[in-house]
Amino acid sequence: MARIELNLPKTFAFSTDVRVRISDINYGNHLGNDALLSLVHEARLQFLQSRGFSELDIDGCGLILTDAVIVYKSQGFHGDLLTILAAVGDFNKYGCDFFYKVIRKNGGKEVARAKTGIVFFDYNRQKMVPVPAAFFKACGTQLA
Numbered sequence: 001m002a003r004i005e006l007n008l009p010k011t012f013a014f015s016t017d018v019r020v021r022i023s024d025i026n027y028g029n030h031l032g033n034d035a036l037l038s039l040v041h042e043a044r045l046q047f048l049q050s051r052g053f054s055e056l057d058i059d060g061c062g063l064i065l066t067d068a069v070i071v072y073k074s075q076g077f078h079g080d081l082l083t084i085l086a087a088v089g090d091f092n093k094y095g096c097d098f099f100y101k102v103i104r105k106n107g108g109k110e111v112a113r114a115k116t117g118i119v120f121f122d123y124n125r126q127k128m129v130p131v132p133a134a135f136f137k138a139c140g141t142q143l144a
Contacts, residue, residue, distance in 0.1 A: 031076030095119035
């Protein structure tokens with residue numbers, strides 16, 4: 001079976017620390033895939049908040065998650081303090097990708113890499129909308 005490779009950007013614009021909760025642990029006694037997706041969701045929310053946005057209000061529109069990729073590099077355990085680095089890239093007309101690198105704070109071992117694809121969405125009109133200029137600006141990206 002072919003393994004998924006997830007290449008990350010060289011630099012990350014945001015970092016946050018999160019602790020692995022007991023509810024994040026699966027029957028294998030390590031960080032579950034569903035929990036990791038939840039932790040990167042928290043990092044994405046904090047990234048947006050640091051730029052004055054929320055998932056439902058980015059210059060008047062919201063986000064919808066379109067896809068997700070998780071590649072594990074090592075196990076995470078209850079009580080681990082994880083640093084989640086986040087960056088945005090791979091913009092298209094309606095969205096972009098968020099990239100995450102998850103590192104165990106104690107020792108610096110990489111736990112996982114993840115990517116979530118998002119599109120910008122007008123919930124009132126129920127349709128996708130182009131990436132807001134304010135989001136490009138807040139991310140230090142120029143409109144093409």
